[in-house]
Structures are given as structure tokens and as C-alpha cells.
Amino acid sequence: MTPQASRPLRTADVARKSGWSVQQVRDLERLGVIPPATRGANGYRSYGPAHVRALRAYRGLASAAGPVVARSLLAQALTGSLADAAAAIGAVHVRLAADRDEALRAHAALAAIEGEEREPDAGYDDAGYVDAGYVDSDVLTITQLAVALGVRTSTLRFWEQEGLLVPERVTSLRARQYGPGAVREARIVAALRSSGYGIPAVRDVVVSLRRLPGAGGGTAEVRRILDRRLDQIATRTVALLRAGADLADVLDPPTP
Known part of the structure; x- marks a missing residue:
């Protein structure tokens, strides 16, 4: 030309x-x-x-x-x-449209998490994650958590290696157990990963959230991060x- x-x-x-x-x-x-x-x-x-x-x-x-x-x-x-x-x-x-859809899905996941924090006895949502049938107590096994999040158990182990997830307890047989705090953190990690965030960026978010007092502030911070992502996609x-x-x-x- x-x-x-x-x-x-x-x-x-x-x-x-x-x-x-x-x-x-x-x-x-x-x-x-x-x-x-x-x-x-x-x-x-x-x-x-x-x-x-x-x-x-x-x-x-x-x-x-x-x-x-x-x-x-x-x-x-x-x-x-x-x-x-x-x-x-x-x-x-x-x-760009796919990136926006991923960020909106992450928003929906966070809304479900926040809803459960307001109603601690409620079961996890259909679209979201843990089904009531998997929750016999406040602790999940790695298999139950993987099914709840829709990922492989190897993914959870990888997240653990990368510092994104910490089991509440590892038994003498190396069976991992996840309490409510670890489950909530895993769901936030899953929400960010599904929104396109890489491992280093998710690690930074998780480390920051662990320093914040109270559960509500954590999801609020992730929401602000996703809002910024949506603004960037719009730009x-x-x-x-x-x-x-x-x-x-x-x-x-x-x-x-």
C-alpha cells in the first residue's frame, strides 16, 4: 500500500x-x-x-x-x-469480550462467597462451588474441595506449591484438610484464575488478603481488583x- x-x-x-x-x-x-x-x-x-x-x-x-x-x-x-x-x-x-465475561463470572463467584459470609449456615451455590451434599462438617478433603471448585486435585496441589492455598491440616498420611478459611481462600483464587490472572498476580493478591483483618475486607479488595480489570478492558x-x-x-x- x-x-x-x-x-x-x-x-x-x-x-x-x-x-x-x-x-x-x-x-x-x-x-x-x-x-x-x-x-x-x-x-x-x-x-x-x-x-x-x-x-x-x-x-x-x-x-x-x-x-x-x-x-x-x-x-x-x-x-x-x-x-x-x-x-x-x-x-x-x-x-476482549471473553476477558470481560471471565471478570463478570469472577464477580458472580465473589457475590456468592459474600452471601455465604452473611449467612454462614447456608450451603454453597449451584453455579458456584460447594454443594451441600459435600459438606458434612466445616472441613473438606482435597477431593471434596476439587469437586466443589470444578478443578483437579493436582491443581489444588499446584496452588499450594505456588503459595496460593494453605491446607488447614495435613494428616500423618498426608491427607489434606481444608477449613472454612482455606475453602474461602481457594474460591477467591479460583475466581481470579478464571478471570485471567496469572500465578504471580494471584499470589500478590492472596498475600495481601492474608494481611487484611476480617473476611469481608478480603472479598471487597478482590472486588476492587476485578472492577479495575473491567475498567481496563473497557479502555x-x-x-x-x-x-x-x-x-x-x-x-x-x-x-x-
């Missing part, structure tokens, strides 16, 4: 119009994010409006999907078909919408 025939833009002009530095414009051209500049007889680069639009599209895509994905998508858009570019943008929208979605408009102009330049 070539820039429109109009008054040539210098590298500094493109940088000013797109919000990037002069060096970043050159680097992004080298990476294939924008079409190659033409060279004058004096060797200077010459750009056009298409370069500015591509750089604006890259900024939005990098905010929405990260710089690596954005570079790949822009390079594909400049060399591939319109259908391929549209499909790539659609895939980013789908990923990324808006950035993607803006990038889509700029990318459409790159692929199908407006008539001057």
Missing part, C-alpha cells in the same frame, strides 16, 4: 501528527507497521497521510492487544487482504474501536 499523492510529509511532520517521536516513526517503519517511505533525491524520507493513519491505528491496537499483536496485525493489514485484516480485528474483539475496547476506524482508512483511504 502506498501513501496518497499529496504534499510530502517529513519524518518530523508525521511524528507530530501521529503522536510518536521521530525515532519511533523510523523504528515502526523498519518493523513494517507503516508502509515504506519514499526517498527523495537527497535521501530524505517522504511520507503521506496513509502513514499517519497507520501510526494512529497502531497506537490504538497496541493499547487494545499489546505491541506484539499490533505490529503483526498492521503488517498483515498492509500486505494482506481486507478480509484477513477484518478477521484479525474481529479476533481481538472476541478476546482497551474503546482503543480498539478507534484503531478500527483508523485501520479502515488505511485499507480504504477516504476520497480527498
Whole structure:
């Protein structure tokens, strides 16, 4: 794709119009994010409006999907078909929608946990986790907790190795037992993991929660974390919408 025939833009002009530095414009051209500049007889680069639009599209895509994905998508858009570019943008929208759904499911899990804290004698919810049939006392075995959370027992052992979960007691036969506090912590870990948080981030949250006085404050802190995640997803979605408009102009330049 070539820039429109109009008054040539210098590298500094493109940088000013797109919000990037002069060096970043050159680097992004080298990476294939924008079409190659033409060279004058004096060797200077010459750009056009298409370069500015591509750089604006890259900024939005990098905010929405990260710089690596954005570079790949822009390079594909400049060399591939319109259908391929549209499909790539659609895939980013789908990923953001999935991230939002995961965060909302984590919110629902926290609401169930908080409801049980207000009604300590109530059984665990259908969608959520521990069914009353598994609860004969205040203590669960590792198998019962795994079934309650919908994960494998090996997952619980892995969480334990990573410091995300601590059994209340390990018997002489190495059978793990989980009291109400450990079960609640496991449910928060499951909620965060299902929302896309990695092990280091979940560990930081769990360590912070263990320092907080009272159970209610813990779930409130996780709720704030998930609210921030939803805000970030919303910001990324808006950035993607803006990038889509700029990318459409790159692929199908407006008539001057």
C-alpha cells in the first residue's frame, strides 16, 4: 500500500501528527507497521497521510492487544487482504469480550462467597462451588474441595506449591484438610484464575488478603481488583474501536 499523492510529509511532520517521536516513526517503519517511505533525491524520507493513519491505528491496537499483536496485525493489514485484516480485528474483539465475561463470572463467584459470609449456615451455590451434599462438617478433603471448585486435585496441589492455598491440616498420611478459611481462600483464587490472572498476580493478591483483618475486607479488595480489570478492558475496547476506524482508512483511504 502506498501513501496518497499529496504534499510530502517529513519524518518530523508525521511524528507530530501521529503522536510518536521521530525515532519511533523510523523504528515502526523498519518493523513494517507503516508502509515504506519514499526517498527523495537527497535521501530524505517522504511520507503521506496513509502513514499517519497507520501510526494512529497502531497506537490504538497496541493499547487494545499489546505491541506484539499490533505490529503483526498492521503488517498483515498492509500486505494482506481486507478480509484477513477484518478477521484479525474481529479476533481481538472476541478476546476482549471473553476477558470481560471471565471478570463478570469472577464477580458472580465473589457475590456468592459474600452471601455465604452473611449467612454462614447456608450451603454453597449451584453455579458456584460447594454443594451441600459435600459438606458434612466445616472441613473438606482435597477431593471434596476439587469437586466443589470444578478443578483437579493436582491443581489444588499446584496452588499450594505456588503459595496460593494453605491446607488447614495435613494428616500423618498426608491427607489434606481444608477449613472454612482455606475453602474461602481457594474460591477467591479460583475466581481470579478464571478471570485471567496469572500465578504471580494471584499470589500478590492472596498475600495481601492474608494481611487484611476480617473476611469481608478480603472479598471487597478482590472486588476492587476485578472492577479495575473491567475498567481496563473497557479502555482497551474503546482503543480498539478507534484503531478500527483508523485501520479502515488505511485499507480504504477516504476520497480527498
